Amino acid sequence: MSASQAPSQPVPPSWKDLGKAASDILGKDYPIHGSTLEVKTHTPSGVTFRVFGLHDNKSSAITGDLEASWFDRKKGISLTQAWSTANVLRNQIELQNHLAKGLKFELISTLVPEKQAKNALLATTYKAPGLHIRNFVDVFKGPLLTSDAVVGRDGLLLGAETAYDAREKKVARYNLALGFYAPDYAVALHALGNLTTYSASYYHRVNADVEASARATYDSKASSNVNLEVGTKTYLDNAAFVKAKVNNSGILALGYAQALRPGVKATFGLALDTLKLSSGSADASAHKIGASLTFEA
Template structure:
């Protein structure tokens, strides 16, 4: 039986991470506008108002993709005067192989960075390699192999100048149509996490994640969350951790191409003690237009 292409290293445990991390715009207000021209050029404008610093930041991005030729180009310019370019070449030498070049430039500081990447995907295998040209150079490689729903992954980084292994991590997982389990050993095998995702039915999803850092504490941090679809255009999310932080998220498709998301985070321990410290609670919203 042919094996599917496994997820990449960064996507191991993604289903649980999405439940616990996405659609909670609690740090400020964001506005995102995406438009596409008849020639295939996509423009994206993104703005963020940060509640903590009261600052407003944003970036303008333009991208073009030719799926038949396997070529994509993205250019972006941020309000912090950071220029970013991203070139992708896919399926040119062989099927499943993609090359990328990602560069950033800060003109006033003459700071620059270039990342070269190669990705190969095949049934049962997902391999990536990155070369950070100006840092080190630092070579990072990761791979995930999978068979019958069982996954095993590893990542390592090697500093060429220092001639030493600067980072190594391991992960394993089990993926099924309605649930997924992932175990990570990160920080040179000093931090361990286990996550679980379960699609209970067509309307309800749930996940949990436990994290233990052997260097900082003897405690295990636990976080649980759920996502409930109200209808085809709206859903509600909720999560809570063992520190007593309760977060709520609500997303509503107002019309095709227009989506609003609202987030609220409450310190349940301070609420229980009757504290009136408003800084312990956070609220935010995001609005997305796409045409």
């Protein structure tokens, strides 16, 4: 096949999504810290309303936020406004494909009126075959300039992130990552915390019903030990799946998700400290349980 006939490279994932398949298996659908309720509704005019509430098991506090967003697909403009029970106001404006195809501009601002605290983040994202670049400017902090990029070819991914503090005139942090993606599996290596924390993760779709992943993390500053976590996800049918994960500290987490009807999903989570399950000495505070319920219409 000639170079002109070679298939174009897909757009690689962003920096934050490198290793996402493994992270989703190990991190999502385990509502063990409390109970959540999420309601989403969509209008024919393109407006989406979202209400989210959380009851935290540890503090017994109830928090939540109300969000409204509007998206004009033809003009590539979206507007999101949110108000939380902590009295935090957030606004986000996105402009897509205005100056060039694959280019997106974002302005994200937050305001806490009672503390007169405010923040503003300017962001640009550019996506093209084999390339994914993001830039952020934290206006009121530093200002802090953060850039990350991922390049990919034939499944091989190379990513880097750096942050520069304009006030201090120094590099605030730098990180590197390497990954490989195939249809049924993916691996990712990260060097974070100015190359002091290292992690390796893998994801494997064993078959149509079973997925598995694992992650090993080593912090050269905190400990000489390697933290290991393994997990799996099994689809029971088209409407339900179970998940399980365990780490080398003996924490076993279980998750079960069930689609009750179109647009209604219930998820239940349980975490057990297996080192404290001995008879007569079980510590109930070491175990966690929670649930989430999602409505979407």
